[in-house]
Every structure is written in structure tokens, then in C-alpha cells.
Amino acid sequence: MKLFFFATLFAILLSTVSYGEGDKLKHGEHGNSSGVEALSDDLRDLLSQEMQALESGMISIIPAYNSGNWNEIESTAEKMNKSYIMKKNLTESQVKELHAVLPRAFIEKDQNFHYLAGMLEHAAKSRKAELINFYFSKMNESCVSCHAAFATHRFPALLLKEQKEEHAH
């Protein structure tokens, strides 16, 4: 199990390396949601469905956690992990579109989120309450971090102060 964990971690690190500096948004790229807004309607619907499923998953974890229902957390985390838009049965041209339209930093944030969901699943399987809490809060952070970078058209309260000033011009 440990080996599997490190192998996964290694794969994640490797993919980060190959993506290079993708996560460091260049100045002016902050809050640029044009990538998402440029998606075709069918892909955007899929993304929206994925998001709503993530939200209900996150909400359901709270009572499960508080009552020690580790099995439920495990299966919810597994579902969240698998709801990866990139892993859906997309046509070849949809896959191309995703890669062409979505910025690298978005894809990295998505991958990071699914990595955390995998870790939550693992923590729930091991019945480690503290670790479950840790990964749950990391996941919450990851929702906000991606929304602040790519979904401020949907969640304007997440605009950074500087961006609000830019918008006021």
C-alpha cells in the first residue's frame, strides 16, 4: 500500500515537472476565466455537472465524518476522484478542445484536486480521522484556489483586491 502511495506521488511529481511552470500564473493571467467561458456548451455542461456533484460530495462528508462513517467517506471520495472531466467518455475532438481551450494551470489544479480526493479515499480506508480531516480541508482549499483563478465570473467574491481595482477602471 505504501509503495502504491509513493508510486502515485511520484507520478504526480513527474507530471508537475513536465508541465513546468504552468502553475505560476503570469501577471495579468490572474482571474482569466476566458478559457472556461470559451468551452463549447456540451463541455461546459459537463463541467458544471461535475462541479455540482463535487459540491454534494463535499457536503455529505461532514455528517459522515462526524458520525465516523468512514465507508461512506471512502466511497464519496472515490466518486469525486472518478468524476474527473478528463476521464469522461469524451470524443477525440472534445479531448482536443479541452486541451486547446483550458490553460495548463487549470488542468494542473484539476489534477491536484483529484489527487487530494484519492488521498482522502485512502485516509478513509485506513480509518484515520485526523488525516481525513486534513485532506478534506486541503480539498476545500483546492476548490477555492481554482475558483479564484478560473471561476470569478461565477464567484465574483473571490476576485483579488487588485483585480477588483482593475475591473473598476
Ligand code: HEC
Ligand atoms: C480545476 C478547477 C476547479 C476546481 C478544483 C473546482 N472547481 Fe468548481 N468550478 C470551476 C469553474 C471553472 C467553474 C465555473 C464553470 C462555468 O462557469 O461554467 C466552477 C463552478 C462551480 C460551481 C457552480 C456550478 C454551476 O454551474 O452551477 C460549483 C457548485 C462548484 N464549482 C463547486 C466546487 C467544489 C465544491 C469544488 C471542490 C470540492 C470545486 N468546485 C473545485 C473550477 C473548479
